[in-house]
Amino acid sequence: MYTRSLPVFKISLLALLITQINQVSAQEIDSSTTATLDTIKIEAMSELDPIKSYVDYKEANVTRNGLTKKDIPQTVDTIDVQKYKVYGSNDLSVMLQGTPGVSTSYDMRGDGITIRGFNADTGDIYRDGIREGGQVRRSTSSVERIEILKGPASVLYGRSAGGGVVNMVSKYANFDSKSTIGVYAGSWSNLGTVIDLNHVINDQWAVRLNSEYGEADSFRRGINSRQVMASPSVTYRNDDQTLTWTTQYTYDNLHRIPDRGPYAYNLPKGTSIKQSYAQDGDFVEDTLQVARTDLKYEYAPNWNFHWALSYRVAEQNFDHFYLGALCTSNTTVSNGESDQRYLANGRNNSAYVAPEKRRCNNNVGKVSQIYYWQKAKNTTTSNTFDITGVFNTGDIKHNVMFGADWTYEQREPLLANTNQNNSLIYGFVNPLTGEKSNSRGSGNLKLNTHNYNQATGLGIFLQDLISFNEQFKLMLGGRYDTYESSTSNKLLAKNNLNYKRTVNNESFSPNVGLIYQPNEHHSIYASYSKSFSPFGGSAGVNAVSASQDLALFNAEPQYNIQYEVGVKSDWLNNRLNTQLSVYDIRKNNIRYRPDPTNKPDLWAVAGRHESKGVELSFIGRLIDNVFVRGGYGYTDAKVTADSQTPSNVNKRLALTSKNTGNLFFRYLPSESVYLETGVTYVGSFYNNLNNDYKVKGFSRLDAAVGYSQAPWNVTVAVGNVTNKKYWRSADLPGTPRSVLMRVNYQF
Structure with a gap:
């Protein structure tokens, strides 16, 4: 679809958009019978209001600068969480399904999210502007809305994989929200209670308690989960409402029997999607605790100071069997788990033999599973501030933002997959009969991995929206980051061996955007932005190996650059909002090891990945009582250069759908029914x-x-109405038809 003449294509598209906008703007739209949505203060609406999830937010916290989304020269999507709660969704990845340019696949350890072709799980998920580090499944029980800033965002947030960032906005004590008590029940023993108490003590103080308890089985036999969440908060504001200070604590615990079976292509014909692969004793427990305090102060007209401090602990413990492959003979497994697959995952010993090939004796026709026990703890301390303000230089207006971020992250994973005698622990499942067996109880575990990783980051940024007049604006921004990461091998340290490695890095990330607003209804933009990821691609705190020879390690950052053009519009007298964008992202400086056998510490640049695409989204009211929300995204993400594996050139990037989209209608025949x-x-x-x-x-x-x-508010929702059979990922089928009923009392 795209060629090297892409810049010419962008200019032509821009000209076409301007022509169409000028034609539409000249037409008068009859609004005599319909109120315009921009008169609604959506932040003050009840979350149970039937139209809230079909009204767009004019601003998004993810941009950090308080500007309207029309003044942001990048694509910004906002998703109201309550719309998906109706169907029983709690996972972030499920809520993002069908979002233009966003791909989701099941990952037992995380969310499995890619944006515009690039992974967002490792370091691009945020809560209230604070990075959500760590290996943990994220609940949305205390989240009001989800915001996505697409494309490189390092100028605002530092290190990034470059496809975009996701920000979850929490529910917190305020002076507008009502209180709600609710219950829900649905298919597969899905039962839960929700308590959301927001109380205004006086004009200065408000308190809130948001909590949820839920239990659910699964359409897969023997799979279940239990969710416990509690999030108290308190907010203070002064008499003239120039200062607001919120402090919040969130506890979120998810205990589950994991559903992590083999890949679909490893299963024999006739295997039921209801068959699960968890062994007796399997479990995963995610515990997230976050304490944050957030201060906003308007110390002069149009000048605001914002400061936030956060301490976050994410723990994931598991003991389980997973994946595996089908034993096709006494010594071999199906092609899906060949040695090449293991070598590609970093096991570069030429004598390595996949564990399944050593376990298949007398188990033909069964899935031979992999086993791991793990305890992982991630601790993140973040301290950030920014100052935003407005000033003029002659006739030119400046909306300026200056700030700094400091983060300190720690990660300590412990893993084991063998007994004390170094024997692998194994499990078997007959996918046709469900018969299971394992050797978990055949001896105490031997610790295979015990690392301690830490990283410190400091970033200083400046951004200025320069308004030459009402029509032409220029966004300029830049950020300078320093970053240090180290890894200590605790097992080697016990033997007095050299066990610690440290790498330092720095990067500058710019963004430039030109905005043309021919009238109040339309905003056309073109932008350039850049992101960086330290040490050739790692976006976490375990960036280097404790045995790495740093003299041979090329530590220049991996980076993404993006070119984007688009238009943001209001139609039908501000009732309908649309976004249309075209982008081109290129990921550079991707690493590989040219000679892993003889020079395992030597790294070189492999090549480049590229993602091009088009995205359209829309939300609002079509006619008086019919609302619409949806969008479509086309993502062409592929390898454009690869010195390590030349045959990969032109292959599509993993876990990225070329086409994503959704279309929802809500009809209100009366004020009470929808x-x-x-x-x-x-x-x-x-x-x-x-x-x-x-x-x-x-x-x-x-x-x-x-x-x-x-x-009162009552909803009955049916998910997967047609009971369609599909696979969410290579190892998990989609949920069959399900029903959920919710009853809420609001006061």
Whole structure:
């Protein structure tokens, strides 16, 4: 679809958009019978209001600068969480399904999210502007909305994989929200209670307690989960409301029997999607604790100071069997788990033999599973501030933001997969009968990994929106980061060996955007932005190996650059909002080891990955009582250069759908009743960079009916109405038809 003449294509598209906008703007739109949505203060609306999830936010916290989204020369999506709670969704990845340019696949350890072709799980998920580090499944029980800033965002947040950042905005004590008590029940023993108490003590103080308890089984036999969340907060504001100070603590615990089976292509014909692969005693427990304090102070007209301090602890403990491959004979497994797959995952010993090939004796036709025990703890301390203000130089207006971020992260993983006698622990499952066996109890575990990783980052940034007049604006921004990461091998340290490695890095990240607003309804932009990821690609705190020879380690950052053009518009007298964008992202400085056998510490640049695409999103009111929300994204993400594996050139990037989209309608025949139906579409994607297995795409139909008459709200939702069979990822099928009923009392 795209060629080297892409800049010419962008200029032509921009000219076409301007022509169409000028034509539409000249037309008068009759608004005599419909109120305009921009008169609604969405932040003050009840989360149970039938139209809230179909009204766009004019601003997004993820941009940090308090500007309207029309003044941001990048794509910004906002998703109201309550819309998905109706269907029982709690996982971030499920809520993002079908979002243009966003691909989601199941990952037992995280969310499995890629944005515009690049992984966002490791370091691009935020909560209230604070990075969500660590290996943990993220609950949305205390989240009001999800914001996505697409494309490189290092100028605002520092290190990044470059596809975009996701910011979850928490529910916190305020002076507008009502209180809610609710219960829900649905398919597969899905039961839970929700308590959200927001109380205004007086004009200065407000307190809030947001909590949820839920239990659920699964359509997969023997799989279940238990969620406990509590989030108290307190907010103070002064008499003239120039200062607001919020302090919040969140405790989130998810205990589950993990659903992490083999890849679909390893299963024999006739295997039921209801078959699970968890062994007796398998479990995963995620515990997240966050304490934050957030101060906003308008110390002069149009000048604001913002400071936030956060301390976050994420723990994931598990003991389970997972994946594996089908034993096709007494000594071999199916091609899906060949030695090449293991070598590609970093096991570069030429004598290495996949564990399954040593376990298949007398177990033909069964899945031979991999075993791991793990305890991992991530601690993140963040301290950030920014100052925003407005001033003029002659006739030119400046909306300026200056700030700094400091973070300190620690990660300490402990892993084991063998007994004290170095024997591998194994498990077997017959996928046709469900018969299971394992050797977990055959001896105490031997610790294979015990590392201690830490990283310190400091970033200083400046951004200025320069308004030459009402039509032409220029966004200029830059950020300077320093970053230090070290890894200590605690097992080597016990033997007095050299066990610690440290790498220092720095980077400058710019962004430039030109904005043309021919009238108040339309904003056309073109932008350039850059992101960086330290040490050739790592976005976490375990960037280097404790045995790495740093003299041979090329530590220059991996970086992404993006070119984007687009238009943001209001139609039908501000009732309908749209975004259309075209982008080109290039990831450079990707690392590999040219000679891993003889020179395991030597790294070189392998090549480049590139993602090009088009995204369209829309939200609002079509006619008086019909609302719409949806979008479509086309993502062409592939390898453009690869010195390590030249055959990968032109192959699609892993876990990235070329096509994603969704379309939902909500109809309100009266003020009390509403009906909703919608389709979520996720295109096919490859499970790995080798492109040797494609997960088929799917379209899922959902529907709901609601009744809202103060103080009661009742909804009944049906997910996957047609009971379509599909795979969410290579190792997890999608949920069959399900029903969920929610009852809420608001006061």
